[in-house]
């Protein structure tokens with residue numbers, strides 16, 4: 024079987040994520056020239072012709088008229104070696120929950136950074152850092168940094184080096200390992216260094232990989248194919264007249280095949296798998312790492328919600344109301360109300376107790392019952408949810424409050 | 438709440454007061470005023486069985502004067518019903534001394550409250566606040582996201598989640614059947630009809646001011662709130678629904694960071710709202726909690742939270758004149774344990790009267806009160822830094838620590 028990989032695209036608003044992905048899809052011949060011409064015309068009609076490439080990714084009317092990506096869009100393309108799924112995440116801070124959902128399905132991340140003067144700097148103050156922190160918190164270990172819009176800085180080697188240096192300093196402090204970070208200078212709008220090597224003489228100094236080459240040589244995360252099934256439901260919808268109930272989401276562990284019975288939690292209702300699709304093609308089975316669509320029978324859609332977990336009825340995931348978690352604080356943390364995010368799941372809860380602050384590398388206790396946990400500190404805390412949810416040790420969560428990401432967490436065995 | 442009569446000795450605090458609750462919020466005040474051991478007198482209906490001379494038994498409902506010594510209270514936030522349980526304190530023809538009885542306090546039914554140990558300073562303050570007749574700000578709020586809406590009524594002292602609407606909205610997807618737009622339409626429809634039903638119910642309950650239009654706040658991350666407003670406008674025009682048309686000019690749209698109720702705190706503290714609804718208790722309390730949070734982030738020992746820590750700070754004279762502030766939730770004064778209540782009233786009296794500091798009692802039913810609850814219901818801003826107020830708590834706890842072996846350099 025061909026290698027499969029999912030990657031999430033992140034970055035500050037307007038840094039060119041959608042344009043870059045649109046370019047990738049066009050050059051990989053996923054989107055045909057005719058469709059692109061049609062989008063170009065539509066975009067031209069409202070005086071935003073440069074948005075045509077971005078529209079390949081942005082789907083809903085709302086997003087088009089407002090020019091921002093709201094939800095996670097998925098698209099597929101393949102190289103000789105790998106079948107890729109792109110998860111295009113929204114950059115605006117209001118939609119970070121969608122970004123978390125995207126990151127939770129990804130094997131690695133592509134961080135898009137606008138190299139043009141001042142943009143990189145304002146992005147650093149904006150979402151660039153938060154996004155990088157978030158994907159790392161969700162367990163993504165490998166990151167490809169697309170230093171975009173190089174055409175606007177005349178392919179300046181100095182600028183590229185400067186940005187790479189600043190970013191790698193930051194990324195290593197957020198515990199990305201240096202060997203897992205790659206920087207590529209490129210231009211999404213023109214397509215240089217996306218699939219084709221840059222030909223501009225000003226870029227002679229660069230002899231490294233194109234974006235696609237970098238993606239193709241990226242190692243992918245281990246798959247837990249042998250473990251019991253865990254699929255986090257990302258979407259519940261009507262898959263068609265013959266498929267009234269369908270779900271999609273990434274298989275975190277295990278596998279599914281047609282005819283299997285799955286158990287949805289927290290509703291505790293079973294369903295039979297009638298048909299499976301991967302990348303819009305019917306298949307007989309799917310395994311950990313893939314993001315299939317499952318067409319279901321024998322279940323009422325009211326028992327399925329995005330954020331729920333579909334699992335193996337013989338090895339069901341438990342529902343819990345209180346959990347202990349190690350956290351890495353991004354902001355000051357006090358006992359307070361928090362929103363807990365795991366993939367598409369979004370729940371209200373309270374951070375009840377600050378148990379101890381911990382040594383970052385050894386995990387030893389530094390101080391019991393701290394009054395406050397400061398940004399950058401690692402601590403053990405107890406969180407109580409407003410209602411029972413399917414969560415288990417080893418799950419990664421993100422804690423947010425008032426629109427800010429305050430901490431990333433890793434559930435411990437209670 | 439209307440104060441019909443009061444005879445309270447200014448010096449010793451002994452005496453009684455007679456109240457007439459007129460608005461739903463008054464039940465909340467009553468709940469805060471009535472403590473175990475208090476005497477409460479009200480009319481109650483009692484079913485009485487009579488045996489006539491001929492021996493036939495008939496049952497009849499009689500209105501009696503009932504006085505009970507309170508043992509516990511039970512308040513339902515949603516319906517505003519207050520049940521007071523106690524033992525009969527004054528015997529009469531129908532009830533025996535010491536017998537158990539539950540009084541259901543209701544709107545427009547008077548009751549008399551007497552404090553056996555006298556009215557303490559906190560109780561007197563509550564009485565004043567409860568009977569303040571100034572027009573109070575009231576607001577409906579819908580905090581929403583795609584497929585989820587929390588419909589709340591915000592009054593001077595309470596934030597009440599009246600109903601939560603959840604409608605599954607499919608994500609957008611390429612080609613095929615796009616359930617997204619249809620899902621949103623259904624979601625908006627459900628939210629609007631639920632909201633109108635809730636508003637209807639409550640204006641019927643507030644019999645005293647049936648005519649007033651309460652403003653409506655719609656808040657969400659992203660564009661949902663704006664789209665919902667557009668939907669309401671379209672519906673109002675399409676249906677020419679009078680109450681809906683009347684509502685339109687009062688609607689405020691704001692940004693919230695999440696669809697959850699606790700995002701209301703940040704919305705109501707934002708300038709969009711404070712300029713429209715100036716100086717609500719809500720906004721004042723939120724500002725105070727924000728101030729506390731700013732101090733504690735500085736981590737310079739000038740902000741403390743938790744019962745023992747705050748008591749120690751007060752003992753050391755750090756919550757006094759020149760900027761000392763004690764933040765305390767009214768939940769602590771509702772303690773069923775009388776000794777516990779005395780502890781907190783004592784702390785309040787000391788800060789205000791002896792130390793010269795500022796005391797703010799926060800409502801546990803507002804978001805700021807819930808932030809305080811997470812911190813143990815009491816917090817203080819000190820006039821000078823103190824360290825290690827939590828020291829003695831640090832007795833080494835048994836924490837089993839497995840050695841962490843991971844390939845990553847950080848444990849998380």
Ligand SMILES: Nc1nc2c(ncn2[C@@H]2O[C@H](COP(=O)(O)OP(=O)(O)O)[C@@H](O)[C@H]2O)c(=O)[nH]1
Pocket residue numbers: 034035036037038039040041042043073074077090091092114171172173174175209210211212213
């Ligand atoms: N000059 C130049 N402009 C670009 C490039 N990539 C994107 N843009 C422009 O940057 C703007 C934002 O791009 P978009 O893809 O919508 O950003 P997103 O918000 O990150 O998805 C658009 O006007 C694009 O045309 C590039 O490589 N070079």
